[in-house]
Amino acid sequence: MIPKMNQFDVAVVGLGALGSAAAFHASLKGVKVIGIEQYELGHVRGASHDTSRIVRTSYGEHEYVALAKSAYKDWAHLEEKCGQRLLTQTGGIVFFPENGTMSARDFANSLTANDIPYELLSAQEVNKRWPQFNIPSSVTTVYTADTGIVHAARSTMAMQSQARANGAILKENTQVFQVVPSVGSRGGVIETSNGPFFATKVIIAADAWLNKLLAPLDAVIPLSIMQEQVSYYKPTDMASFEQGHFPVWIWEDEPCYYGFPTYGEPTIKAARDVANNFMTPEQRTFVHSPQLLKELTEFMAHLVPGKGQVLRTVTCQYAITPSRQLVISSLERYDNIFVGLGCGQGFKFAPAIGRILAELAIDGKTDDDISKFGIPKLERTTSKI
Template structure:
């Protein structure tokens, strides 16, 4: 629903109401602050990265600090479930598959899990074939299985965060694009075609559109935007791919692929990570890419031959930093403007991002503490033009 506010003052204005921004609006309003949330499109739109059905929630990560953050993510999803009175987390187990000569060493994952005391099982190729005969893999493949890997719903949980925010007192307005964010002596001023709002802080969760509002503040982040594609396949025997019989999986190589068991319908969803063309968020095609569909379909026929024929595809945006780490913290030179950017792997952390951004509004010192310190907007990967690009997670 579109709400006309006119000239008003808020404690915080949240710009961008995808998963991260909606969770931030909820946590901020829950803490007693007066919150306005704005999105340039209708609430629940599919032009960003928080739509469609499913995302992966997992402990398995390549660095111990990320593994620590996943502990918080599971706790925060539990809090969201209790607050919303809905179930969001569907446990499936997760399998990281590492073929011979992989570009992503599986040891990075096992060492990180070991450092945080999280259990897992290791399998060789024969062990994978025996436990999951749906998977065809080459000899020499190794695999890591983590039993707590789960699916969380993207569009449904984003809508729940928005309902929770409104119930806590936030005002959310769709189809109201922000045209300017300006520093003031005692806060920030936000301008839209409908009015100007004054706030103590602004939280930007604008993903692919981030630099549009950052540049006038004197800051810019080197971002690459890709238009990705996921495809749903229809197995002849969907029970073989149901949760409990089949896990979430990630193919750790370059190119990297990932997929899900059946979820809400008798299809399996899969995609290539960072396989799409560069795009502008305002000129994305939204149409099925035949080349990407062919690459993924060939992989699925080779590795998951019983997954069936492709029945539909869906496009989304990946907004990538050079190191593929998050951006979380105050904008240099404009410390009342906070930035939350997920680098195309943050939906699993959505309620955690919301909690952390709300914490930064209340206590700026948290920007120098873990986990925010590692994701600061002025880190070398975002300020050194010569910093190497690595999108593998």
Template sequence: METFDVAVIGMGALGSAAAYHLARKGVSVVAFEQFELGHVRGASHDTSRILRTSYGAPQYVRLAQSAYKDWADFEEVAGETFVTVTGGLIFIPTDGPYASSDFTTSLDAEGVPYELLSPADVHARWPQFTLPENVETVYTADTGIVPASRSVAALQLHARFNGAVIRDRTAVERLTPDDAGVVIHTSTGDVRAGKVVLATDAWTNTLLEPLGAAIPLEIMQEQVTYFKPAAPDDYAREVFPVWIWEDEFCYYGFPTYGEPTIKAARDKSDNLMSPADRTYVPSPELLEQLSGFMAATIPGSGEVLRTVTCQYAITPDRNFVLGPLDEYPDIIVALGAGHAFKFTPAIGRILAELAVDGDTSDDISTFRPPSRTGAPAASPFPASF
């Protein structure tokens, strides 16, 4: 039986980052992906993701600060630019469930500068937006965009360059922990590893349920839509920021990025379906809802060009799960709850540190699997992109 120091299961963003950081640490790594690399069945494909420190919980602000450093480190290693800074706006209706103080308190605690803006302030600087008078806005200058598919492919390339063995189209069928680590039973044979990093998102419980260690998850199909504005230069990243609308329904969007379109979506649409039952067909109702919001808030957004689907695996409180299982400490779980991409290189580093060093310098105490016990906590933030 082949033996490795660490096996990574799932080669989306988090698994690819873990494989990269593990290989950089010089340990022997094997990584498995049940589909082809770069597939569109999960949550790590398409063009862009938001990078921001503007979270309503200090632990996420701190992790985002680490992520900015880890993105910069990976840019230096790869010789590529991944981070595009645009500035970012968070719109918060005063009659909704959230307040600007939910964000500013966390930003103040971690020393992140921001501005509080009125609707008139926003319109003066970004006349593309039309806001009701009851909207508070938090602006953070450090917000930006990172590429999705391109950065995942780069992490896989550099994982291989540093010695990782990546086996795509290889399904992991079950895990057998024992005193010497974990046996990974795959569609092409068995492999032993001292530690396993489980980064399988919506497929996590397929492997955890037989061990009696399932994590509560809701699986849903999400969708993002690209709009074609008549004047795309008005939405270029030099003049138009990333934006997030925080209310009962949460929306988010981007400036133009690689093409003359602007991307927008509703977050957590509750379009529930299992991976096996996914239709990959966008919901007309959700598209109509988003189109109405865009017409009211960004009147120049233009006609719908295309809609792309993805998949969320959501924990009850929307918090991450990062760390070893209590019952099986050689199995390290990585669940991003639908908003982890921005943290990708930091989470990959943390997972590698947990697997090799047994601990990490980042505070992940609120993310460890033992904290999942008991009643789910109320989510400290709604947005997840």
């Protein structure tokens, strides 16, 4: 028999950005909430640490634009609750090379469908407005003024702090071994290194460790897990790369690259998205790849000639499905167990995904359209890593 003090309405497994958001929003509903994290809060082993993350509505699929639009409201709500400014709007541009993997038309159509203002710019217009770039004449660009930056570590900490302020219990350094659905009840037992806990509803936001918990529940998701890296450069003419003079940018092609203006320090940040540096969490070296850094620096030398010298490179981790689809869903066999997965692009959506997961768990429904974000149909295949 599990003691009453260890019985909860909602348990959240994994307290990165998505799990912390789910714990925060569940706590707002006045239910008894426990959040469980296998490492210390704010650890660097996942994808919710370090500083800047891009927030944007510019996507080529209208469902993502709609979810991002909701997330802006949730970011504002979080800022109001915690009394901090977390989101800084800088404006952002997405570059579409000729014959690239995506088109400016798809982005423009999705933004139009969601009533998001944007500008369609030629290479000449981009180079004139932001002479820091060197854009080939064949590139088309979409500009959205609402694009911005959130501070990753500070935002995750704010959600954790607010969850605790609302009565949630957050346990760090507590490993979850298994989630066991209770026979004859709507709940489940969470077996951990600090003993068992019972919860009526369970939200799993364990990212790269997700399949270890889903496998016993007959719901394995095909995942590729890889170590990613971002690099910080120090331009000589720092003033031209400050917010207001230089936007967030994305080179939408294969490979895809992205970057930031200065944010909290005299550097600019850039990275390749999806580096395919495959490994398991246990195999991670936390040592960056010199080859990936070389490729990034060569790309930056052409796109942003005034980038300056690289100062440091920091690693993080991606866990992505084959289509890189977000997952916001209950399990097929257990409708009291829910999964949230950001697939390396989830931070911008984090407060919305957390709210939706809390709504599904507590209210049994959400007004947001999440029909696109179900469990991938290959859920019972073996994961890639």
